[in-house]
Amino acid sequence: MSDVMFMCSELYIAALEGRTEEVVKLLTGSSHPRGIHRGACCSTSEVTAERSTLLHIAAGEGHCSLITELCRRDSTLLSSVNSSLDTPLHSAARSGHAEAVDAVVRLATSSVEEDRLRETVGGRNSDGDTALHLAARHGHGEAVEVLVKLAPELASDVNGAAVSPLYLAVMSGSVRAVQAIVGCGNASAAGPTSQNALHAAVFKGSEMVSLLLGWRPALATDIDTNQSSPLHFASSDGDCSIIEEILTHAPHSAYMQDSDGLSALHAAALMGNGPAVKLLLKFCPGTADIRDNHGRTFLHAASLRGHSSIVSHVTKNRMLDNILNKQDREGNTMLHLAVQAGEYNVVSKLLSSGKVQVHIMNNEGHTPYDLIENTTAFFSMVRLVVILYVHGAQFRPQRQDHIKEWAGQDIVKWRVAASKNLAIVSTLVATVAFSAAFNVPGSYGSDGKANLNGNRMYNAFLMLDTVAMTTGVVATILLLVYGRASHPHRLWIGFIVSIHFLWLSLLSMMLGFFTAIAGTGDKKSTLTAMSKLIYQGMYILIMLLTGLTMPGSLTGVLQFVFGRKQRLRRRINRQYPFVLICALNILLFIVINIVALAAVDITTNLR
Template sequence: MSDGMFMCSELYVAAWVGRTEEVVKLLTGSSHPRGIHPGACCTTGEVTAERSTLLHIAAGEGHCNLITELCLRDSTLLSSANSSLDTPLHSAARSGHADAVEALVRLAASSVEDDRLREIVGGRNSDGDTALHLAARHGHGEAVEVLVKLAPELASDVNGAGVSPLYRAASISRSDNIGPMLKNALHAAVLQEMVSLLLGWRPALATDVDRNQSSPLHFAASEGDCSIIQEILTRAPHSAYMQDSDGLSALHAAALMGNKSAVKLLLKFCPGTADIRDKHGRSFLHAASLRGHSSVVSHVTKNRMLEHILNKQDSEGNTALHLAVQAGEHNVVSKLLSSGKVQVHIMNNEGQTPSDLIENSTAFFSMVRSVVNLYAYGAQFRPQRQHHIKEWAGQDIVKWRVATSKNFAIVSTLVATVAFSAAFNVPGSYGSDGKANLNGNGMYKAFLALDTAAMTTAVVATILLLVYGTASRPHRIGMMLGFFTAIAAATPTSDKKSTLIPLYMLIYNGIWIMIMVLSGLAMPGSFRVVLQVVFGQRQHRLKRRVNRQYPFVVIYAFNMLLFIVINNLALAAVDATGNLKVFR
């Protein structure tokens, strides 16, 4: 700047707010500032601490009237640079004010020579960024479009990091646009939702690939943005058949991320892509199964046009069911089996059926669910001499869990016992009639509520801990019923409803929540499937094999059935007891 004088506060505020008339008064001396230089006129050469001018401020805030006024007064402001070498055009582009960008470029075109115009529009800051780089980096599509229309030659410039504005999702004018990993502009645009603008400038970008041979459609499918996928497919439907260096198509990318809507859209436009295999011979169904995306798998099982890939084998002979079992994705296993279209006896190149791959599982519940589901659908193991069969390698882990859960259960049982006994050693003791002396007292009612909560949660915790390793404990529910009945007996008739209803609801809801949680999380399959595993005799040889290799499975399934039946009966008993004691 010519004088480098720091900007007075009145001028700064007026410019920032966009009060053109006030700025003009301050510059002409009609209004005298009380700032740094009292009694004198303000000038267009004043700067902020970062050496930004009035035009920087006006451009950054998008005040077009003020921009026009300042440029008419001093056209040198157009090329002024602050301490970061940002020009006013940089400020407008960074903030995304497209109208301010257009105003600055048009004012520069009308007031300076061509060489200087190119210098202003293509000026670089300390990072080597042009205004177009900044607009693209911050995702300001309108500002990008204005700059490209007014100065298309900027589109191929690279900044200090070797990145073009096109890679920053700006626009397109030439085909030699580069960025990290050789990604073109459309790759970045996919992530910044500016694909329509880019394809409008150069449709051929839809088939450009980066160093990994990924196309823009790969990025769009991975993101799962259907509007972008549709835009690309409308202009370049054949891009759906492009494969990256790993042989993955856009359909694979969508399946790997579990983007069901993207999968459906890609198949709608290009159903033939379902047959594309990656370098391991895997289809998109293999990819979805391996990652556990049951929604994608479910869509495949319901689509008749896709039935032919359900039993396809990869280069190692694995079907989607093999990979789902291997990954421990029991939800996918269940979806595949329930379709009734998957062959459960197919062997891979190692001679292993899906059932054989369960032995590699290290998670107990994953193992149980896989065994139960495969058993229910008659899945066989590979032919093997019986003395070669070894127990599942995770048996020691299960035994450790059982021992640990028992230790924790002892603690919760002690808490429940203390809470139970506390209710019958109440403050104030009992009267000759057997009723608590403090009945009706607010603090006594609070004691009963807190003691009931402690006892209920301790019993529930005990059952939750024990049910995973051993048989369920119905006598714990009996303990809760006994507790409630004893409290009811010691409560006067006049106080029963106000005292016992909250306690009854606490116990009842505690049991209900416990049963619902365990039914949803711990059941290894549907009720029908578990019944078939426990009591079914039609597959005697298969059940004998399961018992030999996975002895915990049938026991666990039986315990879960026992748990649900007994505790549902207990829940009904609590309900009956509550009605008898509280509402009588």
């Protein structure tokens, strides 16, 4: 530390700003520096805190005239290194100053001995990076061009992480830098974890991919430590133009499998990239039969992840009918996996095709129907039970006294929490309806009677307000009083009935608001327009709620409730007792909504 001569501030600033004449004056002593210094003049051996010399500073800032002057005075500066082992050439390359790079290399070629030239031009810093690595990493295309032209052998070097300049250039997104490096026939394309530059290029765009494949088509079949090819990467990302480019140069890469046995088609299916799946099947239809280490095809993968669009495409392709009922090593078909994952849309697509067998048992003797017991969500369970019932699915043969009631979700705790919240809502509705009876639309006359007394819309308002208050009070009693005092097995009955009363109370309150507005305005007033808006809003709300709560199609629910498969439904009721109750209440909900909408129409016509 005592032998280090730190750079004075005047010299540092002059070098940083490229003031060559001032630097020369400071070095010759004709301009005395301010501050404490050990000599009468400054020296080229002075360094910064990071041990960077004057040449490091000049090269990093791209001051070519200063670079030339410093090298004329002390050529050993060309091979000097700082604390990170960066040479001046590293500094110029990192900053992307192509002219400075050119100046340093040419000066080294003419000034440095042959045995030290490689050390100067191809020197490595503490990370094992050459100047070309740094220029490529930062995407300095012009600097890369200069380095490759003056020292093409650098393109074949890898750094301490076994990464090539080409890989870094691809990662930077600089097409110019990539073009310059691939101009060297012996350039390395190595990347981390045994990847090559093409692995990275698939995420940068088709231009980069075309450039690399045109230079070295064999990159398409290289694999990384996971045995993944560039096509695996491209298929997982889903860019069809890149996938097609790779398949054009290396169609057999579609058959390559990674360490898990997954093909590029598997990767596309797992990510739900439908267009990529279609493209891969078009180019290489034989890849549909490839199985992974679990014996699963790409359709198993799509079913497990819930990608219904891919399943729909496969079920419509006659050439792929042979894989629809294939079993993996555990005996599971894609229907087994979709049911186990609770993917209703996939199950619906598979069953509606009419090509999937619903009675196949896996190695544990379970049919798809048996796997519903693994579903944790109540609504998913109901939907799966209904749709499999409609399509004639079967349970495995077993003693009925061994059947355990579904316990995928603690719906008892949910009911207790929901009861408290719904009781608050029903109380508020009843309170609002009660107060509305004494604040009637149109107000009161001097005789204390309502001004709209005898008006049809006013009478409809009073009726609807009465229904809203009454049903709100009944819902509150059922939720708070009956729900706590009754037998545990009757709690659900009271809870379900209270929900219907609460919904009826809400509908009556909304419809009452509609009649109040309609009764106090004429046909051309703003209030009438508002009443029409309320009607449309109610209609949309009811349709949305009906769609969200419907466990499948209306036809399917009706078949489940009124179907003739009594033995199967009896078996369902033993394990899933809430399904039939849920289906019946959905139908009742629909009826109530139809009545509400009809009431709106009738009330409008009465006006």
